[in-house]
Amino acid sequence: MAERTTSPLPRLRYWFDNVMARGTPALLGWVLSLCLLIVVPVSAGLVWADPHTPTTRAGQLAAIWRWVGRTLRLGGAVGTPAYVLLTVLLALVTLLFVSTLVSLITNGLNEKVMALRLGRSTVLEEGHTVLLGWSEQVFPIVSELVAANANRRGGVVAILSPKDKVGMEDELHTKVGRTGTTRVICRNGSVTDPAVLARVSPRTADAVLVLTPGGEGDDALVVKTLLALDAAAVGGDRTVVVAAVRDSRHQLAASLAAGPGGRVLDIDEITARLIVQTSRQPGLSLVYQELLDFAGDEFYAVSEPALTGRSFGEALLSYATSSVVGLVAADGTVRVNPAPATVIRAGDRLVVITRDDDTAVRAPAPAHVDEAAITVPGDRIPPPDRLLLLGWNRRAPTVIEQLDQYVGPGSRLDIVASGDEPIVHAATRHLRVSFRSGDTTEPRTLSDLDVPSYDRVIVLGSDRPGAEDPAASDVRTLVTLLHLRALEESTGRELSLVTEMSDDRNRLLAPVREGTDFIVSGRLISLLMAQISQNRHLADLFDTLFTAEGSEIYLKPAAGYVRPGALVSYATVVESARRQHHCAIGYRLHAQSATGPSYGVRINPDKRERVRLGALDRVIVLAEQ
Incomplete structure (x- = not known):
């Protein structure tokens, strides 16, 4: 038999609960009685x-x-x-x-x-930036916009998503932290309803960014959101609309929905191109990281009427603390690394790499050039490459297609992936492609390949259906890198390695040496969207940089520009590059390539600075292949 409690508190609480359960009349009676029991005696x-x-x-x-x-x-x-x-x-x-x-x-x-x-009230702002949707992209984009607005007050970022407003604010506070002079406003609602879009005032915004959600059907949601923006009469010359799709097949539909003023980025295509370019130019991912975030130097378009009628080659040495890399014509056409003899016309703007939009100031006089230190590179025919591709995903065929445009005849690509992967790729002209079934997370698979004998190794991330968590999709990649690191230590040979990952947080867990190239597609696209939202002309510039045609970023041997070991002004490097129709934008020191945070990369150095470049150092240039 259960023991009865002797404490009056539980019974009093039980009696109170019963009174409350009888409804309002009983509660009013007890309140009135209690009130009279106190008021009458006290009176x-x-x-x-x-x-x-x-x-x-x-x-x-x-x-x-x-x-x-x-x-x-x-x-x-x-x-x-x-x-x-x-x-x-x-x-x-x-x-x-x-x-x-x-x-x-x-x-x-x-x-x-x-x-x-x-979060259902209307945002009454002008000149703000609107983010539609919610995904892991929101955190790097907001962080970059905060950095971009650091030197001016009144910056506003308005976010609309179906997510709870308080939940959004808590996540932003945790992952972004203080936003300085930038106010971040969160609103709740459907991003595909034109009436609900009015809550963030997209018509008066400077830029609208449509975020790519995670999961199945995310590209369809991007297209619907762009159609809703069009129905809400957003766009025109004032507002920049930027979006991104994961699958190349959906880019055309998204571009049509975005209208003539919108820019839709192809995540798969851009990621594949950067993987290929980085595999050819070790350290290139570090250069793009520096150029695409607002923490350091980045691209700006500036007007310089004093240079009208001058040649583009003269403009290269006209700035001491900014690097000139292209021209924006009066009609909006962007030319990257035009010929040095190109005349700068009235209305043209210079594309420069500089600290901020107000730091591109002409120097009183060009910096000194050490003529005796300038070298002339000899003709060099690159030997055939032996490349190893570990893993497979939907971007792999594009990677192979892009590789074929860069390598010389007789190059070879060996692919190792599990047997259940759908290995399909187009015919190649220069690459001899072979496939081998195997699990890259098994040590025996990698040890049988003689991995150190390859010129370059590419590790692709997984994108199997059902992998909803980006962090989980990187597990196989991390295990593969762990075995590759063991091979490096056992053979004593460093691998030229570029790795694709889905989640930037996993990059810190990767068991590789410092300064290794990583391509994190989500963060890369977020940085690109933030840059384009601040300057729409950068979309054309990035299109040029990420294609095999036209000028791209290269890390070329320093000996091809100045005498190894000579102490010269950086202006000497710029002048030597100009004579080869290149735009020098920095250098990378081999001795510091494993030392963070820059890993030897120096973007946009002062042209008056004295530098000593050795035979293993690289000059970072914009040049045609």
């Missing part, structure tokens, strides 16, 4: 304690009634029974009216506060 005590209390019983009762009436707001009038009853009735009506009024005001304020907390 009687006040009357008897008063030295001027009436001496008659009737007078004392009347005094007690007055105290009770004043306390309960019942008036406390004394007179005939009818008079007292009417005053009590009037007081009750007044009390009911005041209580109702207070209740209505309180409920209205609570509804307004709840509406604000739910």
